[in-house]
Amino acid sequence: MTTVAAYAAPAANAPLERTTIERxxxxxxxxxxxxxxxxxxxxxIHLVREGWGEAIFPMVPGHEIAGVVSEVGPGVTKYKVGDRVGVGCLVDSCRECDNCKAGQEHHCVRGAVQTYNAIGRDGEITYGGYATHVVVDENFVVRIPDGLSLDVAAPLLCAGITTYAPLKQWGAGPGKKVAVVGLGGLGHVGVKIAHALGAEVTVLSQSLRKKDDGLKLGADHYYATSDPKTFEELAGSFDLIVSTVSAPLDLSAYLGLLKTGGALVNVGVPEEPIAFHPFSLIGGNKILAGSMIGGIPETQEMLDFCAEHGIGAEIERIAASEINQAYERVLASDVRYRFVIDNATI
Structure with a gap:
């Protein structure tokens, strides 16, 4: 075991504080x-504050990890010391079920092991990336291409794959009209990726406050959902809508924006249940779906795609001592568009 410095929440809703953990x-x-x-x-934030249910404490969050390999085990063949690598939302799975064999480790039927707030197959609690070092099996590590700076690549390990996977699955590309709901940490990356895939991209946001940003990031159109006329004007417009927000939406209204056979895919997870009227779904044979990150092969594919197209997250780098302040700013939508911790400050 090795002792390393980290920032942890000692209990639910408690501020994060500097401590040490064992790797x-x-x-x-x-x-x-x-x-x-x-x-x-x-x-x-959801997990530290138990917004999604009971969690494990002390908790070291962080599943958007970018760094450099400093040691490898004797059986490692994929990486060497000095390689630029990343770790996303999972660090293990059974590797034997059909999903794992298909590169869908995040849908492991026996349960994927999350990067933090989980119990590993060795019985030990997993701790995340708010730390100086992490030890991970090579099969759950991805390579960060040279064309991506480590700081802007880090959020891609969650925000990137979370938006890339549904955009690819539901056919975003030339000739398709795609809407991204919310221009935040997830949404701004989704806009960049959808644009790079060749789709006609619309941002649907509560207000027009970030319109200039949205257009610079690659959106073709930008509408305020607080204006009822938006839902009238855009009715039946989209092949695909990707909702990135963690607040409950009027799903019936958003389903009304889809073309016949169109899909509304949720990647944001509100803490409360969401209701909708079934007629808004069956009218037009529409699809209401969910998507959760992606497997290891698709995560690598996403990173390679982002490097090829010059896509990184828009970030604000902070010192570890600013984490608690950053949490409050995230909740206030006061970040453009992703906080990234400089781990040298831990």
Whole structure:
């Protein structure tokens, strides 16, 4: 075991504080990663504050990890010391079920092991990226292409794959009209990716406050959902809508924006249940779906795609001592568009 510095929440709703944690010794197929940057995801806040249910404490959040390999186990073949790598939302799975064999480890039927707030298959609690180092099996590590800076790449390990996966699955591309609901940590990356895929992209946001940003990021159109005329004007317009917000929406209204056979895919997760009228779904054979990150192969595909198209997150780098303040700013939508911790400050 190795003792490393970290920032942890000692209990639910408690401020995060500097502490130390134990990382396991490097096993045969493990890599030790010197974490350079860790993104702050809204999921971190949901879990620290038990918005999605009971959690494990003390908790070291962080599943947007970018760093450099500093040690490898004797059986490692994919990475060497000095490689630029990332770790996303999961660090293990059964590797035997049909989903795992198909590269869909996040849908492991026996349960994927999350990067933090989970119990690993060794019985130990997992701790995330708000730390100086992490030890991960090589099969759950991805390579960060040279064309991406580590700081702007870190949020792609969650925000990037979370938006890339549904855009690819539901055919975003030339000739398709795609709407992204919310221009936040997830949404701004989704806009960039949808644009790079060749789709006609519309941002649907509560107000026009971020319109200039949205258009610069690649959106073709930008509408305020607080204006009822938006839903009248855009009725039946979209092949695909990706909702990135963690607030409850009027799903019936958004389903009305879809073309016949169109899909509304939720990647944001509100803390409250959402209701909708079934007629808004069956009228027009519409699809209401969900999407949760992606497997390891698709995460690597996403990183390669982003490097090819010059896509990184829009970030504000912070010191670890600013994490608690950053959480409050995320809740106030006061970030454009992703906080990234400089882990050298831990």
């Amino acid at each position: 396991r010794a490097v096993r045969e197929f493990d890599v030790l990663i010197d974490i350079k940057f860790a993104g702050i995801c809204h999921t971190d």
